[in-house]
Amino acid sequence: MTRTRAGLLALAWCLASMPNAMAESDTDAAAQRLRALLEDPAPAADAWPVRREYDPVVLEAGQRLFRRNCSLCHGWNAEGTVSDWQKRDANGKYPPPPLNGTAHTWHHPIPVLLRTVKEGTIPLGGSMPAWQEKLDDTQILAIVQWITSLWPADIYDLWLQRSGLR
Numbered sequence: 604m605t606r607t608r609a610g611l612l613a614l615a616w617c618l619a620s621m622p623n624a625m626a627e628s629d630t631d632a633a634a635q636r637l638r639a640l641l642e643d644p645a646p647a648a649d650a651w652p653v654r655r656e657y658d659p660v661v662l663e664a665g666q667r668l669f670r671r672n673c674s675l676c677h678g679w680n681a682e683g684t685v686s687d688w689q690k691r692d693a694n695g696k697y698p699p700p701p702l703n704g705t706a707h708t709w710h711h712p713i714p715v716l717l718r719t720v721k722e723g724t725i726p727l728g729g730s731m732p733a734w735q736e737k738l739d740d741t742q743i744l745a746i747v748q749w750i751t752s753l754w755p756a757d758i759y760d761l762w763l764q765r766s767g768l769r
């Protein structure tokens with residue numbers, strides 16, 4: 604191999620690995636935002652896109668991840684899979700509610716909502732599985748952004764208030 608050729612290959616390798624490096628630092632930034640939001644959303648207000656100006660790439664990923672992991676229980680468009688989500692089953696457990704803004708998911712301030720997805724509700728006597736081993740923080744953040752993107756404006760506003768962001 605000539606020196607020029609080796610040099611060109613090295614250059615090509617550098618260029619090829621650049622987008623990855625960028626994607627990784629994006630991922631780090633998102634993970635940091637999620638951690639800040641888990642601590643206390645109010646000081647981390649700039650960590651949440653309050654005006655719902657979500658990145659379309661994040662939304663697309665959130666939708667895809669939701670449909671793959673959550674839709675079996677919560678519905679393809681987060682519309683729910685049961686007729687009455689407030690009615691406990693024979694074991695006294697609540698069924699999976701809709702997450703599209705028609706049920707009460709917006710009652711949970713940001714840290715509670717994120718924690719519910721990460722840790723599930725089994726430790727609390729419910730039946731929602733934990734996701735922290737299967738999805739990373741960036742993926743969970745993308746899913747939650749997609750879910751909240753479905754909510755009517757007034758519901759979203761109430762949720763911001765509860766989260767201390769309004």
Ligand code: HEC
Pocket residue numbers: 669672673674675676677696697698699700702706707708709711716719720724725728729730731732734746
């Ligand atoms: C095996 C079924 C199942 C799957 C899969 C599932 N969930 Fe759930 N989820 C539930 C159930 C059941 C509840 C009701 C809470 C309880 O157990 O008391 C729930 C509750 C929730 C809540 C709280 C809603 C509220 O209004 O209080 C959120 C948020 C949520 N799920 C998000 C998700 C996300 C995001 C995923 C995918 C990453 C997911 N769930 C996957 C069953 C599931």
